[in-house]
Amino acid sequence: MPLREIHRDEISCVRRVPLFSGLTEDQQDLVGALARPLVLSAGELVHGAGERSRRLSVVHTGQVKLSRTLPSGHRRLMRVAGPGQTLGEHGFLTGGPTLEEAEALTETRLCVFSHDDLAALVAEHPSIALQMLRNLGQRLAETERRLAQSTLEVDVRVADYLLDQPLLRETSDSAPATASSAVSPRLRLRLSKKDIASILGTTPESMSRALARLTASGLITVDADVITLLDATGLEALLAQD
Template sequence: MADTCVARVPVFASLSPDDQHRVETLARPTHLHAGETAYSADDDVSQLMVLHTGRLKIFRLSADGSEQLVRVLLPGEFTGEASVFTGQRPDSYATALDESRLCVFRHDDLRALITQHPDIGLRMLAAVSERLSDTERRLGSLTSRGVEGRLADYLLGLPSAWRDGIATVTLPLAKKDVAALLDTTPESFSRALKGLAAQGLIVVGAGRSVSITQPDRLQRLVDVVA
């Protein structure tokens, strides 16, 4: 059980090993190759998808057909809770960014599971509430800060490795996708990176590595327009 999606997902963490095993029997293992679609808007599905390994990109399509990135799921996170709870069809698309494994729970199975273990439903609600709070914070950042401020806030929120007062982070997505998350263009994103680097706040390393050399000053840049 130690390496299953049920064992590693926070909403199932409170269950005993025996109960986790029972949940595991309800899961439908799904394997996706990079670029493969997990679901599309208006699919006639009602299911919870829990990511075990890999990354899943959630996005919407605008009227002109361009992608609007909503979020990227990492291992242990889930999507599809809205369609499961409301019965509505999804309004977004999900595509695997990497080779990914998922556990899929059908609506009826999940409903029976929550009836038997109400704390799972409460944990799901808590996770969704946290996601909504993060979305509200992002929207507030988009309306109150320029691109440099939004980028600074994003970098400070990434997992970091500290050494000698310097925090090194790795962008989890391609720069164009991070730009989409920050509601800006790749060109403006690149200018913002160069601008923060010119101020001595960051050093852009190889690949997707960024070193935050002045974390306190970078935080002040965020706070000044918060």
């Protein structure tokens, strides 16, 4: 890829990420000049757990899954970072080691900033540090929500996850419309059932049984990785009961 095209991509990466949204376009262009491209194949690590990574990464394309190994030895998927989302704020702000292993879920392109470059940016633009703190606060709130849900029935956890997913638009990337899907919102499971089950703190088998029960109750239909929400109000009622 020509150098000018790489540089243009990094500027585009900076402009799409909330971390730098408080900067002017000219300032974003200057930040983009500091970004270093990193392309990973599926399965490659951005960093391991416990490493002292001296960089912050922004996902330009692809997905990165972040997981922790629990004291029991089981690995728990914590979150999946997609385009515009960031990795590494905790290490930058605290100076501590990374808490999670970060692995490319698909072929992924990152925009990477070194610790020194980032420190200079924060000194000049404090809004970047404030946005980092907001990001960490949002993730902490989400982690606490997942922990609180871990005591709920699996059906409730699955219903909450489905309601939290972006809906499909009726375009060529979605499955053909059916009589039910023409009027009912639909979504695509972007992760494997194994990974979703890990996020929800359950097993793939338990998740599959929960999907079957929700289907039998007339709340959803399942067609491979596409879920039709036949009764979103009913799904919401499950959450209200708990």
